[in-house]
Amino acid sequence: MNLTIQKCRAAAVGLAMLMTAGLSASAFAQAAANADEPVRSRAESGATKPCVECHEGFYGIAKTKHGVKGDARTPAATGKSITGDPADAMCGTCHGDLTEHNKRPRTAGLVPVTFGKKSPAEPQNAACLNCHESGARIHWQGSKHEQTKQSCASCHRVHASKDPVMVSETQASVCFECHQDRRAELQRMSTHPTKTGFFACSSCHAPHGSTTRASLQKNSVNETCYTCHAQLRGPFLWEHRSAQDDCTNCHNPHGTNNAPMLKTRMPYLCQQCHQDSLNHSNTAFGRQSLPGGATAGNAQRVVGNSCVNCHMKVHGSNHPSGARLQR
């Protein structure tokens, strides 16, 4: 529709020029047919060409939240068109003043803000932070991504109808572009459920930064885990101090080859902290060295040399006699 209006306007300009030059009606028809063509003469005459004629693919942005005219905060609502085509109004809000570029589109370097890896991050991010500094971005300054000069556009695709980083099924693939080691961990045997789309990196991480180590969503590792594993929060009658301290003492939440996401095999996992204990030896993990000696019951319990065969409530116990985390 806008394009039609524009063509009419161009035709009207052409008509005025033709009339002063006293050309024939057929010459006018020819000029009207060429209305989209000669960029240079148009620029010379001071007329402008709607951006859509050269950048059609980028108009999908009108269908995203940035294109909502009814929302007074969006680029669509606040921008002003320099071409006369209302659909172009929003472009300058992020890309800067495009008057010169529109006059001489084929001259490089006339677009004030370009996005992507080849451009410096600061001006790109400033354009976005104009509107997005508050909310989840309050810890952006000083975050690892800011310090290492990542741009908003290194994760976000604002021209796409669906920004992949905002969709939990596709988010991880965006992160993997830079975090290859995480991709490897997520392919291990024991991981969080990745296939369902339930899992997103941002279930645990605040991508724009936070005050916690590794930019976690909550104030600590454990608080982050409790958002879904609330039953492990306690308080317990018998606590296991290491579990209350930090779940990553034993688990790697990205994935391991020891189910369930244990950093090390049994019994070594436990023996990192528990050397020979008062009541039974850990190093020589044999039936004899266990309380009760080589009884039939104990034979069951040394399967896999797993300490949790007996100390089942490794995260803490509420049983009156669960002192050793055994029930």
Ligand code: HEC
């Ligand atoms: C006659 C065609 C034409 C018109 C009209 C035009 N451009 Fe361009 N634009 C180009 C060309 C060619 C480039 C350079 C592409 C390149 O460097 O690869 C460009 C580059 C750009 C870039 C930078 C791309 C980058 O490298 O990041 C932006 C943004 C842009 N144009 C937006 C606009 C907007 C907004 C308008 C309307 C105000 C507009 N253009 C009008 C042809 C045009």
Ligand code: HEC
């Ligand atoms: C003129 C202000 C303005 C500018 C500049 C701006 N945005 Fe937005 N943005 C908005 C508004 C308003 C919304 C809608 C918020 C809402 O619905 O709560 C939005 C929404 C978003 C969303 C959420 C989209 C969704 O589907 O939920 C993302 C992501 C986003 N902006 C990223 C960016 C990035 C990246 C930049 C810079 C390239 C940027 N914005 C520049 C105003 C702006």
Ligand code: HEC
């Ligand atoms: C490391 C990747 C990454 C970078 C860099 C990044 N974002 Fe995001 N952003 C995300 C993810 C993932 C989400 C969706 C999950 C969420 O809401 O936390 C998101 C959500 C958003 C949203 C919509 C939800 C909200 O919080 O309002 C906006 C707006 C946004 N980002 C703006 C920005 C701006 C502005 C920048 C640059 C200063 C930026 N982002 C940089 C990954 C990133």
Ligand code: HEC
């Ligand atoms: C909310 C900010 C924002 C608005 C508004 C916006 N852009 Fe963009 N533009 C970007 C970002 C960010 C990129 C990088 C690619 C992406 O996010 O999809 C980009 C990329 C581009 C590119 C390609 C650059 C390249 O080298 O790949 C062109 C051309 C472009 N935009 C033109 C336009 C036009 C035309 C309009 C108006 C219809 C417009 N943009 C409106 C933020 C914006």
Ligand code: HEC
């Ligand atoms: C364009 C590259 C890039 C992308 C894309 C990217 N990151 Fe990063 N990220 C980095 C760099 C560089 C660092 C700092 C060095 C490091 O820790 O590896 C970092 C650090 C981190 C950290 C550690 C933060 C801290 O405070 O210690 C987390 C967590 C993180 N990224 C998560 C994500 C998530 C989640 C995504 C996807 C939503 C993502 N990253 C996408 C480049 C990227």
Ligand code: HEC
């Ligand atoms: C279940 C929660 C959870 C999920 C989901 C998750 N992480 Fe993490 N991530 C953590 C925790 C906890 C740490 C801190 C580990 C530590 O410090 O020992 C961490 C650390 C990191 C670090 C920093 C490592 C370092 O050495 O500083 C990066 C980068 C990272 N995660 C990227 C990702 C990416 C990318 C995804 C998505 C593919 C993701 N994470 C998904 C919990 C999670």
Ligand code: HEC
């Ligand atoms: C967004 C929700 C969510 C968060 C946050 C979360 N988890 Fe999970 N976790 C799950 C779901 C869902 C499962 C799968 C449960 C199932 O299969 O029954 C799971 C399973 C597990 C398992 C068992 C895996 C197995 O193979 O049985 C461990 C261990 C685990 N999570 C540890 C953690 C740790 C440690 C944290 C914090 C760093 C954490 N989780 C944070 C949702 C979450």
Ligand code: HEC
């Ligand atoms: C001392 C080591 C250790 C610590 C610390 C630890 N876990 Fe575990 N976790 C284990 C072991 C061992 C298993 C396997 C238990 C079994 O096989 O009976 C397990 C199993 C799990 C499971 C799957 C089965 C279940 O019990 O639901 C989840 C989920 C889990 N842990 C989450 C967490 C969370 C969240 C934290 C932090 C609050 C945490 N773990 C801290 C050792 C630990």
Ligand code: HEC
């Ligand atoms: C990161 C170090 C660490 C790891 C790993 C660890 N623990 Fe512990 N554990 C502790 C601490 C600290 C205490 C509390 C000791 C105290 O209060 O004297 C404790 C206490 C215990 C107790 C109770 C002792 C008592 O006197 O009541 C048992 C049983 C136990 N751990 C078993 C395990 C098992 C089984 C594993 C392996 C799944 C394990 N621990 C892994 C640090 C650890």
Ligand code: HEC
């Ligand atoms: C056959 C069952 C069994 C197995 C297997 C087992 N324990 Fe125990 N453990 C016990 C019993 C019973 C006690 C309590 C002894 C008492 O109170 O007199 C105990 C006590 C403990 C204590 C408390 C401190 C102490 O010495 O009283 C720790 C710590 C401990 N075990 C760690 C481990 C570790 C680490 C492993 C794996 C290497 C392990 N246990 C394997 C049965 C077992």
